[in-house]
Amino acid sequence: MTLLELKGVSVHYGRIQALRDMSFTVNEGEVVALIGANGAGKTTTMRTISGLLHCSEGKIIFAGQDITKMKAHIRVVHGISQAPEGRGIFPGMTVMENLDMGTFGRKDRAGVAKDLERVFDLFPRLKEREKQFGGTMSGGEQQMLAIGRALMSNPKLLLLDEPSMGLAPQFIRQIFKIIKEINNQGTTVLMVEQNANQALAGAHRAFVLETGEITHSGTGRELLEDPSVKEAYLGVG
Amino acid sequence: MSMTDGPTPLQTAAAEQAAEDREAESKGAGKSALRQRGKRKGGYLSDRWQSLSRQQQWAFLIIVVVLAYLLPLLNPPILTTEPGNNFALACFDMARFALIAVGLNVVVGYAGLLDLGYVAFFAVGSYVAAMLTSPDSPYLHIPYLWTIPVAMAVTMFFGVILGVPTLRLRGDYLAIVTLGFGEIVRILATIIPAMKGQVGFQNVGHPPGTEPGGAPIFSNSNGVPWYWLTLTIIIVVTLLVGNLERSRVGRAWIAIREDEDAAEIMGVPTFKYKVWAFAIGAAIGGLSGALFAGQVGFVNNQKFDVTTSILFLAAVVLGGAGNKVGAILGGALVSYIPLRFTAIAEYKYLIFGIALVLIMIFRSQGLLPARQRLLAYGRTALNQVTGKGGPKPKDTDVPPTAPESRPGLQRGAEA
Numbered sequence: 006m007t008l009l010e011l012k013g014v015s016v017h018y019g020r021i022q023a024l025r026d027m028s029f030t031v032n033e034g035e036v037v038a039l040i041g042a043n044g045a046g047k048t049t050t051m052r053t054i055s056g057l058l059h060c061s062e063g064k065i066i067f068a069g070q071d072i073t074k075m076k077a078h079i080r081v082v083h084g085i086s087q088a089p090e091g092r093g094i095f096p097g098m099t100v101m102e103n104l105d106m107g108t109f110g111r112k113d114r115a116g117v118a119k120d121l122e123r124v125f126d127l128f129p130r131l132k133e134r135e136k137q138f139g140g141t142m143s144g145g146e147q148q149m150l151a152i153g154r155a156l157m158s159n160p161k162l163l164l165l166d167e168p169s170m171g172l173a174p175q176f177i178r179q180i181f182k183i184i185k186e187i188n189n190q191g192t193t194v195l196m197v198e199q200n201a202n203q204a205l206a207g208a209h210r211a212f213v214l215e216t217g218e219i220t221h222s223g224t225g226r227e228l229l230e231d232p233s234v235k236e237a238y239l240g241v242g
Numbered sequence: 243m244s245m246t247d248g249p250t251p252l253q254t255a256a257a258e259q260a261a262e263d264r265e266a267e268s269k270g271a272g273k274s275a276l277r278q279r280g281k282r283k284g285g286y287l288s289d290r291w292q293s294l295s296r297q298q299q300w301a302f303l304i305i306v307v308v309l310a311y312l313l314p315l316l317n318p319p320i321l322t323t324e325p326g327n328n329f330a331l332a333c334f335d336m337a338r339f340a341l342i343a344v345g346l347n348v349v350v351g352y353a354g355l356l357d358l359g360y361v362a363f364f365a366v367g368s369y370v371a372a373m374l375t376s377p378d379s380p381y382l383h384i385p386y387l388w389t390i391p392v393a394m395a396v397t398m399f400f401g402v403i404l405g406v407p408t409l410r411l412r413g414d415y416l417a418i419v420t421l422g423f424g425e426i427v428r429i430l431a432t433i434i435p436a437m438k439g440q441v442g443f444q445n446v447g448h449p450p451g452t453e454p455g456g457a458p459i460f461s462n463s464n465g466v467p468w469y470w471l472t473l474t475i476i477i478v479v480t481l482l483v484g485n486l487e488r489s490r491v492g493r494a495w496i497a498i499r500e501d502e503d504a505a506e507i508m509g510v511p512t513f514k515y516k517v518w519a520f521a522i523g524a525a526i527g528g529l530s531g532a533l534f535a536g537q538v539g540f541v542n543n544q545k546f547d548v549t550t551s552i553l554f555l556a557a558v559v560l561g562g563a564g565n566k567v568g569a570i571l572g573g574a575l576v577s578y579i580p581l582r583f584t585a586i587a588e589y590k591y592l593i594f595g596i597a598l599v600l601i602m603i604f605r606s607q608g609l610l611p612a613r614q615r616l617l618a619y620g621r622t623a624l625n626q627v628t629g630k631g632g633p634k635p636k637d638t639d640v641p642p643t644a645p646e647s648r649p650g651l652q653r654g655a656e657a
């Protein structure tokens with residue numbers, strides 16, 4: 006079943022067009038990856054789906070509902086949650102307070118405890134550091150916190166913007182394992198990555214973005230073996 | 243499925259941790275180190291405070307409040323501003339500034355919205371009080387005490403009027419627009435005939451009550467009753483603001499201050515909460531303005547210039563943006579220093595400038611830095627998960643970044 010659908014979405018920064026007529030779908034239960042070089046429009050796509058940017062043309066449909074005009078903070082309540090690029094955690098709040106912010110739009114207090122348990126299961130490190138300030142943690146820990154905080158809103162769709170950015174290689178593998186685990190627990194994941202190898206290996210389907218347009222699409226495995234993708238993004242060829 | 247409990251051999255886990263630690267260290271060299279330094283210093287005071295029992299805290303607070311009320315009567319020899327300035331009037335002026343700082347702290351300290359035109363709200367409050375009570379005003383006259391809620395409502399309305407179009411802007415842009423707003427109000431007071439420009443309004447009303455001799459209790463020359471009234475209002479406002487701070491609204495403000503986009507995608511209606519911060523801050527500014535108009539008894543367009551706005555902002559930054567007690571302290575100090583040291587009052591902007599530079603170097607978070615307790619029901623959830631009965635006081639005393647407390651380091655050493 007289709008969870009998210011973009012129909013001919015275009016986004017402009019002033020006069021500059023960042024996304025051109027972009028259409029794709031994300032099905033329930035999938036991990037979908039968007040890969041592409043710097044400036045291809047990956048982050049723009051994420052911010053458009055989460056509602057921080059508005060599309061100048063096109064439609065976004067989420068769980069059967071047109072959310073094109075919906076404000077970002079209401080999209081959270083409907084089940085879209087984002088771990089922003091560069092982690093975007095609240096540096097002056099402790100780990101617990103950061104996680105608590107993830108529950109801001111929620112009304113079901115009972116569910117919060119369950120989700121906190123889930124987050125602590127996925128990231129025991131966060132439990133160890135519950136009283137530490139977000140800004141004093143290492144990059145990897147901040148990334149865990151950003152993902153954990155996004156999960157606290159119990160989303161149907163989790164948006165991950167560059168989850169591997171700036172992390173040590175061992176830790177990148179760890180993060181992708183955790184993303185898989187999150188997906189196994191039933192959350193649909195849409196991620197944007199520069200680390201194409203890892204992203205394609207872990208994704209059911211993937212799209213390649215170039216200057217605001219989708220140029221390739223297929224299953225993760227297909228794209229891994231596609232010669233042009235290999236050459237451009239996987240560093241072999 | 244974690245890096246510590248997962249199938250990774252211990253060796254790799256240690257290497258990972260080392261890499262992570264290096265990363266954390268190299269980041270620490272930047273701005274966050276400064277910020278953190280300020281925070282930990284402030285943490286000492288607040289930890290001391292937290293370590294006191296509830297009764298001790300209350301006893302301490304009551305003593306402070308009683309001393310504050312007695313301040314103009316005690317007229318302590320070293321603290322006094324006499325002979326240069328009447329001490330009771332100086333106390334009122336300090337209280338007025340403190341109240342303004344509490345209001346501006348909501349806008350700048352909590353929500354992180356840089357408002358350089360806060361004097362405009364103070365001006366609106368003053369004019370409302372003056373135009374509704376002064377015999378110079380042709381309009382409807384109401385008892386002075388009623389002008390206080392009216393002034394708050396009107397300034398709140400002005401806060402919304404200013405906020406709705408401008409709060410879509412951020413940072414520097416917002417600062418410039420608010421700066422303009424401050425000037426607009428002052429210039430309107432000059433050019434609109436009904437507001438009487440420099441001539442102003444005389445004999446602004448005051449609260450009822452007369453002494454046995456027939457003189458009004460709240461006279462222009464006696465600062466004590468005005469000071470007590472203002473101090474009482476400060477206490478009430480601080481309690482209300484404190485409640486807001488600990489509520490959902492406060493959490494939303496802090497999140498907006500820290501990262502507005504992140505707040506929005508956490509489900510915080512950022513625009514709505516920013517307008518609220520503006521409106522509440524404005525109402526407190528208007529309240530202070532009405533008190534000022536009543537005490538001085540005269541309002542014209544000369545007291546509401548940009549430098550006054552900057553002075554208000556200096557009070558908040560000096561005291562510690564985001565901390566209401568700090569704001570009170572900062573407000574009182576900014577008013578007190580030129581009144582006490584009349585010889586150097588001419589140089590007050592120079593002194594505040596130097597003081598601000600020093601504060602930014604040595605206590606970048608202000609005299610009393612902010613440390614929010616934000617958890618609402620997250621804490622109950624945490625207790626359920628961890629099986630704790632309540633928060634352990636011992637743990638809060640440990641500085642959050644103490645290297646010994648990093649379990650990863652110990653593990654690295656073992657490996």
